[in-house]
Amino acid sequence: MNSLLQASKEWTSDVVAGWNKFWFTPSEPHTLSLIRILAGAMLLYTHLVWSNDLIAFLGPDSWIPGEAARELQQGSYAWSHLWYIGSPGVLWAQHIVVLIIMAMLMVGLFSRVTSVLACLITISYCHRLEGALFGLDQVNAMLATYLMIGPSGAVYSVDRWLAKRKAGGSLAPPVATTNGNIAIRLIQVHMCVIYLFGGISKMRGEMWWDGTAVWYAVSNLEYQSLDMTWLVRYPWVIATLSHVTVFWETFYCFLVWPRATRPIVLALAACVHGGIALFLGMITFGVAMIIGNAAFLPSSWVENALASLIKRWNAPLSAETTTPSRRLPKQSV
Amino acid sequence: MTARKTSCPEFPLHGYWRIAVSLFLILHVVAIFMPPFMLQASGSGGTSPIGEVVMNTLRPYIDFAFLNHGYAFFAPNPGPSHLIRARIEFEDGREPIEETFPDLDEQWPRLLYHRHFMLSEQLNAQYQPPQLPLEIRQEPELAERWQTARRMYELKWRSFKQHLEAKHEASHVTLTRVQHRMIDVFEVGEQNKPLDAPDTFYDLREDGFVPQVESTGVTP
Numbered sequence: 001m002n003s004l005l006q007a008s009k010e011w012t013s014d015v016v017a018g019w020n021k022f023w024f025t026p027s028e029p030h031t032l033s034l035i036r037i038l039a040g041a042m043l044l045y046t047h048l049v050w051s052n053d054l055i056a057f058l059g060p061d062s063w064i065p066g067e068a069a070r071e072l073q074q075g076s077y078a079w080s081h082l083w084y085i086g087s088p089g090v091l092w093a094q095h096i097v098v099l100i101i102m103a104m105l106m107v108g109l110f111s112r113v114t115s116v117l118a119c120l121i122t123i124s125y126c127h128r129l130e131g132a133l134f135g136l137d138q139v140n141a142m143l144a145t146y147l148m149i150g151p152s153g154a155v156y157s158v159d160r161w162l163a164k165r166k167a168g169g170s171l172a173p174p175v176a177t178t179n180g181n182i183a184i185r186l187i188q189v190h191m192c193v194i195y196l197f198g199g200i201s202k203m204r205g206e207m208w209w210d211g212t213a214v215w216y217a218v219s220n221l222e223y224q225s226l227d228m229t230w231l232v233r234y235p236w237v238i239a240t241l242s243h244v245t246v247f248w249e250t251f252y253c254f255l256v257w258p259r260a261t262r263p264i265v266l267a268l269a270a271c272v273h274g275g276i277a278l279f280l281g282m283i284t285f286g287v288a289m290i291i292g293n294a295a296f297l298p299s300s301w302v303e304n305a306l307a308s309l310i311k312r313w314n315a316p317l318s319a320e321t322t323t324p325s326r327r328l329p330k331q332s333v
Numbered sequence: 334m335t336a337r338k339t340s341c342p343e344f345p346l347h348g349y350w351r352i353a354v355s356l357f358l359i360l361h362v363v364a365i366f367m368p369p370f371m372l373q374a375s376g377s378g379g380t381s382p383i384g385e386v387v388m389n390t391l392r393p394y395i396d397f398a399f400l401n402h403g404y405a406f407f408a409p410n411p412g413p414s415h416l417i418r419a420r421i422e423f424e425d426g427r428e429p430i431e432e433t434f435p436d437l438d439e440q441w442p443r444l445l446y447h448r449h450f451m452l453s454e455q456l457n458a459q460y461q462p463p464q465l466p467l468e469i470r471q472e473p474e475l476a477e478r479w480q481t482a483r484r485m486y487e488l489k490w491r492s493f494k495q496h497l498e499a500k501h502e503a504s505h506v507t508l509t510r511v512q513h514r515m516i517d518v519f520e521v522g523e524q525n526k527p528l529d530a531p532d533t534f535y536d537l538r539e540d541g542f543v544p545q546v547e548s549t550g551v552t553p
Contacts, residue, residue, distance in 0.1 A: 023358060024344040024351060049444045061499035063452055068492045072485055077396035123399045131455050131489060132448045135406055141399045178346050182358070190365055197369035197404040204373070205409030216515050217407055221528040222414035222435065222450055225443065232522040284444050 023185055026176035028299040029154035032183055033108070034306070036115070036152035038291045039143040040106030042284065043118060046140055047095070047102055047125070054095055057129060060086050064131050072130050082128035098125075105147070108157020115152055119144040139288040142190050150183030156306070187295035192253035194292075199250025208246045211239025218279055225281035245272060256296055269293045364391045364400050372403035414450075414513040415457035418536075419497050424504040433511070456493065457510050459486045463540065510537040 066083045105114040122144040153159040154174045164171040207213035215238045218228040248268045255261040277286025367388045374381035422429045440446035461483040469475040497506045520526040
């Protein structure tokens with residue numbers, strides 16, 4: 001009995017230690033900051049596109065007017081400031097402010113404030129635009145929510161640049177934080193839930209088993225952005241893509257954690273979502289899912305990769321400024 | 334590599350704070366998990382009772398944080414597409430016009446086209462027949478659900494009509510749901526049928542009658 005009690009105590013203590021390690025080990029902000037830039041750009045683009053037909057989607061005579069949108073959400077706890085805006089002028093004014101906030105989030109200006117505002121705005125727009133939403137909006141809202149939790153503007157941001165300038169040109173390296181880790185962990189866990197149920201729901205369909213599902217996806221004219229019907233000559237390719245998709249999605253939540261399988265799972269994510277972006281007309285959704293997958297990139301890897309990219313980018317520029325032959329000839333006095 | 338600050342303790346968040354944050358994290362993860370779970374945990378016998386209890390408890394948070402999603406992309410099977418054709422009539426002598434959305438020639442960029450596509454897809458997904466279906470007449474709970482769903486469908490339908498009437502300053506707009514059925518491998522590979530072949534489009538009736546077509550597709 002005592003040994004059973006002892007084993008239970010050890011097990012509980014291991015679980016608590018594992019929980020603490022997973023959620024509360026401080027992590028550096030590079031991955032989260034990279035996601036801020038990419039997700040910020042996607043949020044800005046998404047809201048910019050609403051501008052193309054703003055009044056038709058949000059105005060008083062829109063596809064679904066504010067009052068109808070509220071009624072559609074009846075009985076739910078959804079909320080939106082846009083339910084109460086009727087005037088096109090006010091609508092445009094607030095929309096311009098929204099675009100500025102999204103741009104500020106992307107470049108990392110006042111990011112602690114703009115990340116919270118971006119999250120509230122994104123969710124508010126989604127609750128108002130019920131009926132015109134799809135997967136992109138779900139991923140946008142997810143990323144905006146978690147960006148608000150961590151220090152997403154700690155690096156690669158105007159905030160950092162301003163702090164450095166204020167400090168006279170040198171600034172201590174960014175600190176690893178617990179909330180930064182929690183933000184990244186939440187994105188990771190949320191991605192796992194998305195894929196798990198994406199896979200399970202496909203497993204209930206016949207076409208993912210008989211290997212024809214990818215054919216019916218790529219031959220859907222309304223989705224199609226590149227004609228892939230030549231695949232009809234290669235049924236084994238269609239079947240392979242169907243089976244790989246459903247297994248990859250279902251087992252993503254298990255295989256993305258071990259170091260050995262993570263690169264394969266992430267490479268498949270890039271291929272599947274790249275395919276959706278290029279061939280199924282949902283470039284924004286495909287890219288948003290790839291941004292979500294970036295949460296699995298270690299911060300040190302992101303830091304090194306971006307440092308090397310910046311170095312390469314700067315090399316030709318500095319060579320250009322120092323190569324004598326490229327210099328302007330000295331003017332004679 | 335830059336020098337790192339290594340002075341932070343292993344878990345800087347201590348005591349009650351860590352417990353409070355842990356409880357919130359558990360609640361949040363369950364809130365992410367429940368909506369797609371409930372979508373799968375339902376069948377002809379209803380929905381999972383335990384799932385309903387958890388879902389109803391967390392519903393305020395799930396709704397507030399926009400977490401109520403099923404994540405069933407192209408599932409359980411890819412399905413046919415749905416469009417909406419509008420016939421727009423005028424009282425001032427202008428000839429009636431017809432437009433269909435989504436329309437790649439009209440809506441740009443692609444994301445805006447997709448928004449219009451979702452309007453027509455989701456209207457169709459919400460369709461309920463105008464008469465209470467025979468099979469649920471003895472089930473008050475299901476009958477009530479039908480009534481709510483039908484009211485929501487009519488609300489959207491009316492909103493679309495009013496939008497187009499206002500946009501075109503028209504006197505009357507007639508909407509028709511159009512289904513573009515899926516084309517199978519044989520039709521494209523052997524018969525060289527184009528994806529936009531006229532016989533792959535057909536109008537859906539509002540009275541709930543579903544025509545028999547040679548479609549292999551299943552609505553997701």
